[in-house]
Amino acid sequence: MLLNDTIGSAASALRAHKMRSALTMLGVIIGVGSVVLMVSVGKSFQRYILDQIASFSSNLVEVYPTGFEKFGGSTDSLTEDDFRAVEKLTTVQTVAPVIFITEKTTYGSEELSPWVFGTTKNFFANYGLKLQAGRLLDDRDNSAASSVAVISSQTAEDLFGNRDPLGQRIQVGKKFYTVVGVLQSIGSPVLQDMDTPVYVPYSTARAVTGQKYLSYMTLRAVGDYELTVADITSLLRQRHSIHNPENDKDKDDFVARSAEQATEIVGQVTLGLTAFMGLIAGISLLVGGIGIMNIMLVSVTERTKEIGLRKAVGARRSDILRQFLFEAVFLTSLGGVIGILLGTALGLFLSAVAAKLLGSFTFVLSVKALFAAMMMAMGTGLVFGLYPAKKAASLSPMEAIRWD
Amino acid sequence: MLKKVVPLIETVDLQKSYFSGDLETPVLHGIDFVIQEGEFVSIMGPSGSGKSTLMHILGFLDTPTSGSYLFRGEKTRVLEDDALARIRATRVSFVFQAFNLLPRTTVLENVILPLLYHPTIPASEREERAMKAIAEVGLTERTTYLTNQLSGGQQQRVAIARALVTEPDIIFADEPTGNLDSASGLQVMNVLQELHDHQGSTIVLVTHEKATAEYAARIIQLLDGRISSDSRDFKRKDAKTNTDLK
Ligand SMILES: Nc1ncnc2c1ncn2[C@@H]1O[C@H](COP(=O)(O)OP(=O)(O)O)[C@@H](O)[C@H]1O
Ligand SMILES: [Mg+2]
Numbered sequence: 001m002l003l004n005d006t007i008g009s010a011a012s013a014l015r016a017h018k019m020r021s022a023l024t025m026l027g028v029i030i031g032v033g034s035v036v037l038m039v040s041v042g043k044s045f046q047r048y049i050l051d052q053i054a055s056f057s058s059n060l061v062e063v064y065p066t067g068f069e070k071f072g073g074s075t076d077s078l079t080e081d082d083f084r085a086v087e088k089l090t091t092v093q094t095v096a097p098v099i100f101i102t103e104k105t106t107y108g109s110e111e112l113s114p115w116v117f118g119t120t121k122n123f124f125a126n127y128g129l130k131l132q133a134g135r136l137l138d139d140r141d142n143s144a145a146s147s148v149a150v151i152s153s154q155t156a157e158d159l160f161g162n163r164d165p166l167g168q169r170i171q172v173g174k175k176f177y178t179v180v181g182v183l184q185s186i187g188s189p190v191l192q193d194m195d196t197p198v199y200v201p202y203s204t205a206r207a208v209t210g211q212k213y214l215s216y217m218t219l220r221a222v223g224d225y226e227l228t229v230a231d232i233t234s235l236l237r238q239r240h241s242i243h244n245p246e247n248d249k250d251k252d253d254f255v256a257r258s259a260e261q262a263t264e265i266v267g268q269v270t271l272g273l274t275a276f277m278g279l280i281a282g283i284s285l286l287v288g289g290i291g292i293m294n295i296m297l298v299s300v301t302e303r304t305k306e307i308g309l310r311k312a313v314g315a316r317r318s319d320i321l322r323q324f325l326f327e328a329v330f331l332t333s334l335g336g337v338i339g340i341l342l343g344t345a346l347g348l349f350l351s352a353v354a355a356k357l358l359g360s361f362t363f364v365l366s367v368k369a370l371f372a373a374m375m376m377a378m379g380t381g382l383v384f385g386l387y388p389a390k391k392a393a394s395l396s397p398m399e400a401i402r403w404d
Numbered sequence: 405m406l407k408k409v410v411p412l413i414e415t416v417d418l419q420k421s422y423f424s425g426d427l428e429t430p431v432l433h434g435i436d437f438v439i440q441e442g443e444f445v446s447i448m449g450p451s452g453s454g455k456s457t458l459m460h461i462l463g464f465l466d467t468p469t470s471g472s473y474l475f476r477g478e479k480t481r482v483l484e485d486d487a488l489a490r491i492r493a494t495r496v497s498f499v500f501q502a503f504n505l506l507p508r509t510t511v512l513e514n515v516i517l518p519l520l521y522h523p524t525i526p527a528s529e530r531e532e533r534a535m536k537a538i539a540e541v542g543l544t545e546r547t548t549y550l551t552n553q554l555s556g557g558q559q560q561r562v563a564i565a566r567a568l569v570t571e572p573d574i575i576f577a578d579e580p581t582g583n584l585d586s587a588s589g590l591q592v593m594n595v596l597q598e599l600h601d602h603q604g605s606t607i608v609l610v611t612h613e614k615a616t617a618e619y620a621a622r623i624i625q626l627l628d629g630r631i632s633s634d635s636r637d638f639k640r641k642d643a644k645t646n647t648d649l650k
Contacts, residue, residue, distance in 0.1 A: 002527065005520040016508040309504045312465060313566070314493020314521035316486050397465045397492075401500065 006319070010327040013306070017299070024295045024328075025335035027288025028380060032339025032373045033346070035281035039369035040347040042274030044354075047364050050267060053259065059093075060126060060259040061225055063232055064216035066252065077240065077253040078214040085235055086217065091228040095219040096123035099205040103173030105198055107159040114155050114196040116172050118205020124150075124183075126218050127194075134166045134181035137201055145203040149177035153185040154195040172198065175208055187359060225258040232256045278369065282376065288335075289380035296328060296388035304395060311397035321393035328385025329378055336377030340370055410477040412573060412606060413439040413462060418471035420457055420629075431457045433629040434471065439608065441573070444600040446609045446617035449626030455610045456578055458626070462608065463496045463576045464488050476573075493521045497567035499577040503559045505551040505566075511538065512547045515565045522570055537565040541595050557588025564595055574606040575599070581616055593619045594643035619643055 014021045063086070067075035083097045101116040117123065124136050132153065141148055149170060156165045156179075165179045177200055186194045205211075221228035233256050237244055244251045300307070307320055344365060351363035420432040431454045439445055447455050460466040461473060464480070473480050475495070483491070497518070505514050515534040519525055525533065538544055541561035551559060560580055567575045577596065581589030597619055599605040609620050617623045618641045625633040 002520075004527070009520060012506075012509055012513060016506065305504060306506060309506070310517070310521070311489070312463075312492060312498055312504075313518035314489055314570075316489040316521070318486075319489075319521060398460060401460075401465070401504070 006322045006326050007330075009310075009323050010330055013303075013323070014327060014331065020295060020299060021331060024292050024331045025338065027291035028285070028332045028335030028377050029288075029339040029342065031281065031285030031288035031380075032336045032377050033343035034284050034339075035278060035373040035376070036340050036343030036366075036369055037347050037350075038277035038281045039274055039366045040343070040364060041350060042270065042277050043364040043366050043369075044347070044351055044362065046267060046270035046274065048354075048358070048361055049270065051362075058259075059221045059225055060218065061221050061228055061232070061256060062216060062218050062259065063236070063254060063256045065213070065254055068216060069255065074253045076213040078217065078236075079212065080214070082236060082239055083214060083217055085239060086219065086232055089228070089231050089235065091222050091231045093220040093222050094122040094125055095217055096120045096126055097202050097217045098123070098215045099202060099209060099211050100215045101172055101200070101205050101209055105155070105159070105170060105172050107168065107170045110159050112155060112158055112196075114152070114198050116198045116200065116205075118200050118202045118209075120202050123199070123218060126220050129186075130184045132182045132184040133164075134179070136181055137199060141201040142203045145201060145207055147175060147177045147204060148180045148201065150181035150183060150199040151179055152183045152195045152197050154192070155198060156182045170198075172200065173208065221258070229256045229258060285373070285376055285380060289332075289384040292328060292332065292380065293384035293388060296324070296385060297391070300324070300388050300392045300395075303392070304399065305401070307392050307395050308397045308399065308401045311395070312401060317393040320395075321389050324389035324392045325382065325385050328389065329381035332377045332381030332385075333374070336374045339377070340373065343373075409440065411438040411474075412441045412443075412476060413437075414474040414477070415462075416472045416474075418458075418461065418468050418473060420454070420461060420466075421469045431629050432461075432468070435629075435631060437624060437631060437634060439574075439606070441606055442600075442604050443622060444597070444607045444609070444620045446611060446620035446623045447626060448611055448614065448617040448623050449632075451612055453626045454629040455612070455626055459576050459578055459608065459610050463498055464491050465498075489521070490523060493518065493523060494570060495573045497570060497572040497575045499560065499563050499567050499575065499580045501579040501582040503551075503556075503563050503583070505559055505562055507552060508550055510547070511543060511549050511551060511554070511562050511565075514551055514562055515569050518566060518570050525570070533569055534565070537569040538562075540568060540599070541565045555588065556584050557591050560584060560588070560592050561595060564592070564599075568599070568605075574608060576608045576610070578610045579612070580609070581611070589616070590643055590646060597643050615641075 063078065065075050065077040080097070083095065086092055087095045096119050099118040101118060103116065105112045105114055105116065119137070120142055121137050121139065134150070137148070137150055140146070149172070151159070151165060151170070159165065159170065160168065165182055168179050169176045170179060171177070233252070236254050236256070237252065240253055242251055242253065249255070310320060347365070348363055351361050354361040415435050415437055418432055418435040419430070421428045421430040423429070435458060447458065449455050457466070461468050467481060506517065512531070512534055515537055516530050519530045519533065535544070535547070538547055541564050543558060543561055543565065546554060546558060551562060554562065580592055580596075584592065593616070596607055596609065600607050607620070609617065611617050618638060621640055622634070622636045623638065624631055
């Protein structure tokens with residue numbers, strides 16, 4: 001029997017049993033559709049987060065004490081002298097020191113708990129924060145340790161509502177500050193926290209907290225951030241008398257890291273999430289495969305007469321086996337294609353919804369996932385179609401013809 | 405003129421038992437006969453006498469328990485699965501009581517079916533051969549109909565066309581009129597008689613009715629798995645001129 005004939009016989013048998021064919025495909029459609037949807041949504045979301053981070057983080061390097069991210073690490077390791085030494089490095093552009101004030105911010109009866117940064121004007125440049133009204137912190141604020149504050153858009157709204165915050169006096173802890181500037185919103189729903197901080201002069205924060213050490217410092221690298229990170233690391237090791245030629249991070253009392261490295265971590269986390277969603281979707285494909293086997297086994301029983309007739313007119317075992325296998329693989333492949341179309345369509349729809357909610361959201365179609373899902377669908381047909389096909393092929397024409 | 409003719413079919417002490425577990429049910433108790441090429445034979449007997457069992461063995465759908473079956477002088481017992489399939493594809497054809505057409509499929513597709521499994525007829529000839537077979541049973545206008553849109557008599561004629569299409573050595577028809585009214589049955593018998601008379605086809609007709617058996621030229625009568633008579637000594641009925649069934 002020619003391959004063409006196998007295909008033809010399979011196609012005509014499937015056409016003659018449209019309902020059963022559709023039911024068989026359903027499991028695969030759902031399975032493949034969800035694989036494609038899950039992986040695409042995961043990828044799109046990952047891309048979205050990475051884009052958001054990349055929009056302000058290129059060249060950005062942060063240096064902080066190990067205690068900042070590791071329990072038991074030192075929080076008192078970065079000194080002002082460290083800051084000044086870093087500032088002098090040729091691979092460093094603009095550095096800003098930061099000391100946090102961990103106290104509540106109030107205005108009248110409104111009370112909030114935003115991060116309060118004691119920092120310098122460089123900070124705003126480093127993070128690309130833009131002014132909406134008033135002015136930023138300047139060098140005079142720092143040299144005079146003046147009681148002024150620049151506030152973020154969300155905090156401005158929460159404290160003042162529709163009123164103009166400029167010139168108003170807010171309170172952080174016990175001290176009063178005059179609002180001299182309001183920042184623009186970052187405009188990113190995943191980075192909403194960046195729209196809440198309050199900024200006061202570094203020198204003022206140091207005086208208020210009595211802290212000798214920096215909470216952290218942030219800077220822009222000149223050119224390649226890896227070189228800058230290496231420069232800072234060797235400088236600070238030298239200054240802190242840390243002998244660490246083997247470059248063991250655990251020996252250091254500080255961490256210098258670019259925001260792009262942080263981006264990689266985010267990437268890994270969302271990749272893991274994507275893989276997990278893909279796995280769940282894969283399981284649904286497996287369940288779909290078992291459904292196929294079930295329906296095909298019923299179909300073999302139902303078609304005993306047809307199989308017997310084919311054998312009576314000269315079909316060999318292998319002809320029947322091939323036809324049934326082909327039917328299974330054809331159904332799962334078609335189901336796969338439909339599933340891909342549906343999954344993609346649904347993904348596009350969800351992206352459109354996400355774009356409405358988030359401002360911008362790009363749909364990322366994972367070609368790898370499409371390919372894998374298609375292979376899985378065809379494999380499902382082959383694996384779960386084999387047993388019913390063997391059963392059909394081994395039917396005797398006698399049984400088949402007597403069956404009534 | 406005294407050329408020795410090898411018979412198409414020859415059985416020697418053919419026996420068949422069905423087994424279920426340890427229980428043996430003997431059905432055929434030693435069948436001996438010869439069928440020559442070009443014969444039109446009825447195998448007649450009451451229900452349960454073993455007619456279908458015998459036909460299935462002769463048609464390579466089943467194998468005897470003992471005895472031998474020679475087809476064109478060759479022993480057939482030792483054939484492999486694929487060799488049997490090849491014989492079914494090229495040498496023998498069946499017409500069943502229940503028609504056994506593919507459901508929701510066209511007349512043409514049904515008639516082409518055996519050609520899909522035929523080892524030597526090229527694909528390019530299929531349609532032409534099928535159309536010729538369909539014409540021989542008088543269904544040319546119904547070629548594209550689905551089989552479930554046809555009457556019982558028409559369906560059985562499709563089945564006959566399907567049996568003809570491979571130009572087999574022999575056609576086995578098992579109670580072909582059993583599911584038909586008498587007028588349709590008569591049409592079917594007419595088709596079989598014409599095949600025999602005009603094309604020289606070899607036909608074995610299995611039936612439990614004497615009236616149907618008499619359309620053949622020879623009647624082998626089966627009783628409890630044995631041949632009780634084998635006769636050409638009767639007046640053959642002619643389906644074309646027969647009026648008592650119309
Ligand atoms: N597959 C089988 N298993 C057991 N017994 C069978 C089987 N097929 C037929 N028989 C028995 O063999 C006998 C002859 O059956 P069959 O050849 O169909 O007779 P007929 O066609 O003359 O009516 C019956 O008694 C029937 O019950
Ligand atoms: Mg019978």
